[in-house]
Amino acid sequence: MKDSVAGQTRIQRNKIATITEAALDVFSTYGFRGSTVDQLARAANLSKPNLLYYFPSKEAIHTHLLNGLLDIWLAPMRKIDAGGDPLDEILTYVRAKLAMSRDMPRESRLFANEVLQGAPHTRDTLSSDLKPLVDEKAAIIRGWMDQGALKPSDPHHLIFSIWSLTQHYADFEVQVGAVLGPEVPDPFPAAEDYLVTLFTRLLSPDA
Incomplete structure (x- = not known):
């Protein structure tokens, strides 16, 4: 019996989630061009015809992943509040973005690979969603600077x-881990301290 969400059965939703999770591993490791439908099917523990029943192509899976990722990626920027303390708002955004790198490295690499390839599957979305949001928040930041609240x-x-x-x-x-070595298994606490200090000194009018 079908559930109400998007007209899909629970089994269908579970299969799509399984494919999406497997595809995240494959695409973030090999990139879009280096990945194949056979790899995706193996990673999802499905036959190729079964996988193609849910998504008609590798492109469809990739686009599905990226569309969901962009919403997550933009969420911290949307929270920048024109009524908040300017430096606190910027540092909160820095911390949120760093936490996403810590908690979602595969998603970050997936998006980076897409951009490096010229954003063939997200170019329209970047223009329609990302640009207006960045322009809006940049205008807020410029207003804070004009008021003397930020350098x-x-x-x-x-x-x-x-x-x-x-x-x-x-x-x-991998590069960060190789440089810091096994004696620094978690680079993120020091990274947060460094970036908070960096942006505080860059932006604080009293620094």
């Missing part, structure tokens, strides 16, 4: 810097 800088490039400095710990996880 002046380019708000868009500030946001780019936050992305690159936080997502580095997921996208280059």
